[in-house]
Every structure is written in C-alpha cells, then in structure tokens.
Amino acid sequence: MGGPELLLEPINTPGVLSAKLLLEGGSAQDAHGSRGSHQLLASLMTRGCGPHDHLQLADLVEGRGAGLRCEAHEDGLLISLRCASDDATDLLPLLAWMVVDAHLRPEQLTLERGLSIQALQRQREDPFQIAVDGWRQLAYGNGGYGHDPLGVEEDLRALSLDQLRTLADGLTSRPSVLAIAGVWPSSLDAALPFLPGFQDWNAATDQQSQKQTTSQASVCSSPQRSDQTLITQPIATEQVVVMLGQATLSHGHPDDLALRLLQCHLGMGMSSLLFRRLREEHGVAYDVGLHHPSRAGSAPFIMHASTGSERADITLQLLAQSWWELASSPLSDEDLSLAKSKFIGQMAHAQQTSSQRAERRVQLRGLGLADDHDQRCLQDLEDLGAADLKRVAAEHLSRPCLSLCGPQSKLDDLSRAWASELS
C-alpha cells in the first residue's frame, strides 16, 4: 500500500484541525542551475490539481474559510491545511491531489515565476536578509543549503515546465508522512486511504518501483570548505548587521543536544547570555539572538546582532568573545541549570497549537528520528555536563564565518578587526 504514512494526534480544539503532509527532499535538492525549482513546484501545486482548476481550488478552500499552503523548506516540501473539523473530509483529498496530479499549467508558471522573482527582489530591502544570504553563500557555497528556498533569479528564469513536470512525477515515490492534529470526524481515520486523491496515490506508488531519493544528509552534510571566513556587503543603512556562525550538525546527531543547550544559554529569552551582554550590559543592539534551525544536514549555528555603526566594533568584539569562550571555559553550574530549564520549558512552548504539534510529528519522521525523540532528549539532558558542552563547542564551533552588511566605511574597519581576531 502506497501513500503517506499517517500519524494522528487527537487534541481538544475549538472544532479545528491542522494537517501537515511532508515529502522528503526540498530546496537542498535543487540541482545547480535549477535553484528554486522545489519552491516553484510547491507554489504551482496549489494552482490546480486533480479535478480542480486553479479557480475551483481557491473557491473550495477559501469558501470554507480554510488555509492551504505548500512550501519548499531546505529538507522537504511541506503542505499545510488548517480547517474546521467538519470540512476535513472535503478538503483533505486536496493534499493528495497536489502530490499525485498537479496540473502545472504554463500560464500559472509564468505568474508564479514572476511572483517568486519579485519576492526575491523585495527580500533585498531587509538588511538582515542580505546578511543571511551572504552567510549562507560563505558557509555552504554551491551546497544544497547555499541558496534561499525561493531560489536564484537567473535559475528561476531558465526553469522550464518540463523540468518541473519531471520533479512532480517523482513526488509519489518520495518518502512521505501525513500528520493530523486537532478534532476530526470519527470516521475519517479509516476512510482516509480511500478518499479521492489518496486512492490514486496508492495506485501511482504501486506502479512505480520504490525509488529511494538521494539521502538528504549526503547532499548537504559537508559544508563548503574554503579559507574564506568573511563576507561584506555594503549598503546605505544606519545599522550594521553582524552574523557570526558555523555550519554544524544535523538535528538528531548525538552532539546536537549539546548545541541546542548552548542555543538556550546564548539566545533564548531575556536571561540569555547574548541578550544580557549586548543589550543589558552594553546597550549596543535591540535585535540580538541565536539561530540554529533543525536540519537534516549541517545546520547553521549563528549569532546575530543589528547595531549602530559607531558601536559595531564593540558588538563584533562581544559576539566573538561569546563565541570563543564556549570552547575555552565551561558554563557555570547556574548557567547550565538555567539552560536546561529553558530547554524543557521551550518544549512546552513549541506544543501550543495543533499546527505546531502536527509539524513536529512530520518533522521528526522526515529527519528519520523516533516519535519519542523529544522525550529521549529530555532524559539525555540530565547526563549532560558543562565539560560535555565545552567539548562539543571545541569540536563543532571552531571555525566561525562572519557576514557583515552595512555602510562601506564601517565594514572596512570591521574586516580589519576580524583579521586580527583570527591572527
């Protein structure tokens, strides 16, 4: 029997449910020269599928006051549906139709291609985004994580309908998982595989040999290795965006729990080190934090701060100090215990809505992790000591890359400061 694996999570909600369908393989699998193909395909999947053309589809979804999205993330295509429980039987088949029979009409491609290119262009208005793009390029180069899931303008212009069709044809044989969280009609569980769309998915999978997609980790687990550790992008702004980070580990790697604990210590909440040090002790930044998303390959681990030009030197110095001391001095008992409390608290915070619950379920499956991975992490947490965190930092946080975005004259000063920091 083909079709997605089904995970059910009944939760008391005010008559709503959230469904998340994850297909493995996302923008990290975009071929070079076709960067943006997964996202472009994702956007076209909501523009006509199965028995519905693009207008009928929009009428059906919006007419029920529901929300339907399909997005390419780095590691997968994620289709999200949120609707009233009573509408589930009518709307869930859309998820399968999008996978089995996306129409991919040329006029819709023209429209979505244009919108993607414009969205990429508008992203350049945000200095933070420019700094992220620079960092990604520096850390991953031409690797799968080296570009925004939206793609690259040049590649988007060159993408043909045939290329997208080939990509779409392979969707039914990708590993997939569907999680439904919330309240739904009691008959739905048994009926789901026989709903229109899902039935066709079964048939499509039976015909094809179960092709295994390229292992995700192999595509992007090796970050770019070059000697370059600095990228600067001059723009006429008041502030400088400073990003210091490294491509690290996959979610689920034995050492990643320590990194996530360091993430709590450095960047989670107002008691975090970066918040205290940069905001409270020095007042050099409003926006400061740490970014470490869950990825199948080497996930970024990035400290960031946006700061006035005249204080950019001290900001860089504070970030660098915060980075290097992770491997040179162990966390105090108090800081370690606070980080652990925050880790536990954050698990509860991330399980507030049916949408969060469903997404975590499919994410864990997509990463090849056990359903009780989070509970196991909570147990493993107890055994982690300051020495373990120090060892992991020394091993995985030894070669940070710096991305700077702001006024040219300031970037020159900071580049010199970075060179002497490394010497």
Place this chain on the structure above:
Amino acid sequence: MELCHAVLNSLALGPLLNHWSLGNGVRCVEATMPDASLTCLDLWCRAGSSSEQHHEEGMAHFLEHMVFKGSFNLDAGVFDREIEALGGSSNAATGFDDVHFHVMIPADKAPRALDLLLDLVLEPTLAEDHFVMEREVVLEEIAQYADQPDERVLQELLARACPNHAYGRPILGWRSSLLAMDPGSMRAFHQRRYRGSNCCLSVAGKIEPDLRQSIEASALAGLPAARDTSCEPKERPLTVECGRHEIQVERLESARFLMLWPMAAAAMQTEVMGADLATTLLSEGRRSRLVAQLRETLRIADTADMDLTVLEQGSLVTLEICCQEDDLPAVEQEVKRQLDHVCDTPPEDWELKRARQLVGNALRFALESSAQVAGLAAGQTLWGRAQDLLQPLNELESWTTTRLQQELFPQLQAHRACTLIARPGAIS
C-alpha cells in the same frame, strides 16, 4: 447559510470567560482552558502611545522596556531568570491604545509568576543608569526600523493621514523626544496611567481554584483607584486627511501603492465586523476582488493586502500593493475602478459567504493557545467590553450584500482615502 450555522454552533465550544472587578476598578478575566500546557498571565494597561502628552512621545514604549530593568524588590535580570528557570517566558508590547506584559508559565507556577509580574510592572525602579543604557537600546530599535524601507513607507502614510492625531506618530517616538526624557518624567507618566481603572488582568489556561483569591490579595488590589484626568490628552474622534502624495524611498526594491481610510472605533462592534467582512471580500485570498483582478488576471501587482487595525479612537483600514514602478498608473486606476464597482453593485452572495467563513475561522483558529485567548479577552475587557470571545461573530449575521454596498463600501472610496505612492530612489 447551513455552513455558517455549523461554524457558529461549534464555535460556541471556545473557552468560557469569567469576568469580575477589584474594588479599585481593576478588571479581571479568566479563561478556562483545562488542556493548555502553559498558563498565560497577561496584564494590560491603557497606557499606549495615544496617552502621551507633548514631550512624552515614545515614553509609553520606553517605559515598557524600563519595566524589565527591575523593581524595588527585584534587581535587574532577576525576573527574567526566575521566570525562565520555572520553564516560562515573558514579553511585552506597546500599541497606540494600550500596553501589555505577559508571562507564559506551567500552571502550578502561575501564582509565583503573578507576584513577580505585578511587582515588576507596578513598581519599576526606573534607575538613572539603567534609563540611560536602555535608551540606547530603544534608539537602536528606531534605527533598525529606519533601515526597513517598507516600515518607512507605512510610517509616512500614517503621518500624512493623521497629522494631528497620536495615531499619526511612531509608537517608538523620535530620537529627539527620547533624548529629552528623564526618569522623573517617566515616573510621572507611570503614576498617571498605571491606575486601577486603567488596568486589566487576564489569565488563560488551567485555572487553579484559589487564583481569584491570590489576585485579590495581590499588589494589583493596592493600585490607586481613581484616574487622574486633569491633564489627560483629549481623546478625539479620528479623522483622516484625504489626499494623494508621492515620495521616493531609498533602498525600496519595488514600488508601493498605499491607501488609508478611517473606520468605526472598536466600541462600534457591528461596524467593525462589517469592515472585517468588507476588507476580506476585497483582498483576502485569490478569489478576493483586488487579488483576483490585480495579481491573478491583469498581473500588474505582486501583492495586495488590506488590513483592518481596530482602535479605540477610530479604526484604520490600510491597503498596500507591491508592484513594478511602471505599473503604478494601471494599479491606481484599477483599484479605483474596483472600489467604485462595489459601491455601485452589491457583491455576490458567494462572496459574502466566503468572507464570513474566513472571518469566522480566523477567530476560531486564534482560540487554540492560551496566549492568544488571554490577549483577545483582555483587549476587549480592558475597554469595558466584557463579553464572550465569540460575541463579535454574532454581528456578522446582520451584514447582507446590500448593507455592505450601502453602508460600508462607500466609506472605502478612493477619494476618501489618504493615498501614498512610494517609488524606489533617493530620498525626496
């Protein structure tokens, strides 16, 4: 209409509210959510930027920052550390009308968190050295907004549309107004605004039986009751200066076409819900009028978003369209044509039904987390509208296609808007 009734019926299952008041006028509301993993404590105060006097511009927001710098009983940082060590989190936000401070916390820790929160908000130290340091952080926040071209365009629209109203100036204030402030003037603002009748405490989650008792014994009950109105800025109905402006904005990557209209104040709930339906019908989703025409059919716009901001002195409706600079004339013409058209001919039944479903479900989707529920309950209770969370949906029924055409769409005509066109380029 069957579907609509189905929606309304199941919506009745949303969290139940319980309202009461303390002797000094503090309004309290609790929402019972037995399955919530975290309890939300949300303290609201009528101390947004519109309650600032001349020379206080930006103070409501700056005070929100200063609150977290410690109280007479809690040194700076102690609150954050203790809340986060309990597995909780905290944050705050300042708006035009009000400010709120909230804590998310495991239910059994809620009494302790409540004491900490009230201590922090009601008795801030406002120490000079922290004041000077935190002002630098707020100035960085202002700089960060200034580096976002779309934020600049939106602020410019508000300034031109509401030049004589608090809603027309930035909540963050200006660099000059912040530099002119001192802890004494901030203390005066705090004493003036943080009073019993100006405050509302909202709690959502697993409610412990003795919660009410602990609130009644808390510092909240000790707040002075009366509201000193002798030197309050006069609240006045919002008016919008109609007109058409063009500006150039540096680092803008695509052109923007914006319009802003005044709309009924929050207290006029029937009109507010009508406006919600109207803006949904015009611009939410691919089948809405503006998105269908401008983006899907004519393909002259990348996005077309209409927002209803519900406010106490008069709500605001904004339309923002991103497009290529060359397409600006066509966009302007088509927007005007669409707005004229809904005035001349009532919308179709399916369009109204679609809008009702979208508005109804948006509220229903917002009732899942204790943070959202606490915020929704407090936002209404603070301003004297103690009502069920789903009460606003009852107002939807009275809006027919003809009533929308006759009463609402005429308010959203192009000539009644403040229009702003922003082109990429050097600052003009």
